[in-house]
Amino acid sequence: MSSSMNRRAALRLMASSAAMPLLATTAYAAAHAQPTTHTVTIMNMAFSPANLTIKAGDTVIFKNEDRTPHDATANNGAFKTPRLSTGQSAQLTFPAAATYGYICSIHPRMTGSITVT
Numbered sequence: 383m384s385s386s387m388n389r390r391a392a393l394r395l396m397a398s399s400a401a402m403p404l405l406a407t408t409a410y411a412a413a414h415a416q417p418t419t420h421t422v423t424i425m426n427m428a429f430s431p432a433n434l435t436i437k438a439g440d441t442v443i444f445k446n447e448d449r450t451p452h453d454a455t456a457n458n459g460a461f462k463t464p465r466l467s468t469g470q471s472a473q474l475t476f477p478a479a480a481t482y483g484y485i486c487s488i489h490p491r492m493t494g495s496i497t498v499t
């Protein structure tokens with residue numbers, strides 16, 4: 383009797399450990415994933431990627447790898463990073479669905495967008 387209980391417990395353990403890698407690959411897991419952190423690199427007077435789509439709750443890190451200072455300033459005033467020198471970064475979390483166009487306020491021809499779904 384105790385050996386059959388042990389076998390059931392062992393089977394349950396195998397089932398649960400086998401399910402974990404599968405779960406991580408399903409669409410359900412992707413849709414309900416933990417918030418993700420994305421990086422927008424600033425280089426050669428441009429944001430890269432210039433157009434980024436993320437999910438509500440995700441975080442975006444703006445990292446300046448250019449030789450000159452830059453920022454990221456939303457056209458609608460929703461956010462503005464500090465002025466970032468070479469090597470500096472700023473992170474913003476986007477709690478709700480929205481679309482933001484943004485520029486570098488120092489070099490307004492530098493443009494980008496973040497779409498939060």
Ligand SMILES: [Cu+2]
Pocket residue numbers: 451452453486487488489492
């Ligand atoms: Cu700039």
